[in-house]
Amino acid sequence: MTDPQGLDTGVVADWLAQQSPDAVSGPFDARLITGGKSNLTYFVTDGTHDYVVRRPPLGHVLATAHDMAREYRVMAALAPTDVPVPRMVALCEDVEVIGAPFYVMERVDGTPYARASQLEELGEQRTREITGRMVDTLVALHSVDHREVGLGEFGRPDGYIGRQVSRWKKQLAASTSRELPGMDELVAYLDANVPESGDGTIVHGDFRLDNLLVDDADQVTAVLDWEMSTLGDPLSDVALMLAYQQLGETVPAGAAVVTDAPLAPGYLGRDEIIERYAAGSGRDVSDIGFHLSLAFFKLAVILEGIHFRHSQGQTVGTGFDGIGDMIVPLIDAGRAASR
Structure with missing residues (x-):
C-alpha cells in the first residue's frame, strides 16, 4: 500500500x-x-x-x-x-x-457530522439531542479547573482577547498577498473595542460539531483538533461555534463551506444555544457581539491561510477550490456583528 x-x-x-x-x-x-x-x-x-x-x-x-x-x-x-x-x-x-x-x-469510534445531509438522515429529534450535547460538552470543558489537571501554565487568561486580536492580525499579515475589502475596518473595530477579560478557562479555539465524534447512541465520544487551545475567555468558544452556525448563510451559494451541519432541521438555533450554554455554565453572555465579530475575523484569517497555501500548491486532499471567495463575506459578517 x-x-x-x-x-x-x-x-x-x-x-x-x-x-x-x-x-x-x-x-x-x-x-x-x-x-x-x-x-x-x-x-x-x-x-x-x-x-x-x-x-x-x-x-x-x-x-x-x-x-x-x-x-x-x-x-x-x-x-x-x-x-x-x-x-x-x-x-x-x-x-x-x-x-x-x-x-x-x-482511534475513537464516532462520526464527525460536518454535513446537513448526514444529520437529516438521523431526523430532527436526534439532531436536536446531538447539538444539545455539543453545547453541554463545551460547558463541561469550560468547567474544568485547569490548575487541577496540570494546565496552570497553558496560557495567560488576563488580556487574552487583546492578544487574540494581535495574534490574528499577525496571522493575516503572514497569510495573505491580496487586498481584502472591509478588513481594515473590521480590524479597527476590534482594536478599539476589546472588552475586559472574563474568568479564564481552557478554551478549545475551534469548537464546532464536526470537531466532535458522536457515536450511534448520539453521545459525544471525543473532542478533536485542539491546535488552537489555550487558557482564555470561554465566550470566544461560544462565539466561534455560533459563527460556524451562521457560515452557511454568509458565504456565496455553492461555496465549499467548512460545515453546513447547522442548516439541518432540528439543529439548535442561535438563541437556544446561547440560552443552553448560559444555563449550564452560569456565565453572563451579554457581550457576545464583540466575540462574534472576532470569531468571524478568525475564520476569515484561517480560510485566507488555507487559500494562500492552496494557491502555492501546498495543500493535501480535496475541497479547497472556492475557499478564497468566502473571505470577504466573512469580513462583512464580522462588521455586521459589531453593529
Whole structure:
C-alpha cells in the first residue's frame, strides 16, 4: 500500500516501536482522513492496533499555529475529566523523524457530522439531542479547573482577547498577498473595542460539531483538533461555534463551506444555544457581539491561510477550490456583528 503524502508509515512504525514495543505488531497501513484543511490527520493500523497520527500541514506553516505538543498536552491533561478525548499514545517533537513533529493517539469510534445531509438522515429529534450535547460538552470543558489537571501554565487568561486580536492580525499579515475589502475596518473595530477579560478557562479555539465524534447512541465520544487551545475567555468558544452556525448563510451559494451541519432541521438555533450554554455554565453572555465579530475575523484569517497555501500548491486532499471567495463575506459578517 502506498504511503499517503506527508507520512512515512515505516518510519512511524519503527519510531513507535522504540517508544513502546507493545504498541506495534506489524507494518502500518495508512490513509489520509479527508476533511482536514489544517493539520494533517491519518488513520493508521497494523491490523491489531488502530491509531490516528497528526502532523502539521505541508509547506507554509505559521509559527505556533500547528503545535503538536500543545494538542497532545491538553488532551492528555483532560483524560481524567468529563471532557471526552482520545487516549494519547506518543509524541514526537524530533523533526528529523518524518520531517515535522507528530503525535499518535488511539482511534475513537464516532462520526464527525460536518454535513446537513448526514444529520437529516438521523431526523430532527436526534439532531436536536446531538447539538444539545455539543453545547453541554463545551460547558463541561469550560468547567474544568485547569490548575487541577496540570494546565496552570497553558496560557495567560488576563488580556487574552487583546492578544487574540494581535495574534490574528499577525496571522493575516503572514497569510495573505491580496487586498481584502472591509478588513481594515473590521480590524479597527476590534482594536478599539476589546472588552475586559472574563474568568479564564481552557478554551478549545475551534469548537464546532464536526470537531466532535458522536457515536450511534448520539453521545459525544471525543473532542478533536485542539491546535488552537489555550487558557482564555470561554465566550470566544461560544462565539466561534455560533459563527460556524451562521457560515452557511454568509458565504456565496455553492461555496465549499467548512460545515453546513447547522442548516439541518432540528439543529439548535442561535438563541437556544446561547440560552443552553448560559444555563449550564452560569456565565453572563451579554457581550457576545464583540466575540462574534472576532470569531468571524478568525475564520476569515484561517480560510485566507488555507487559500494562500492552496494557491502555492501546498495543500493535501480535496475541497479547497472556492475557499478564497468566502473571505470577504466573512469580513462583512464580522462588521455586521459589531453593529
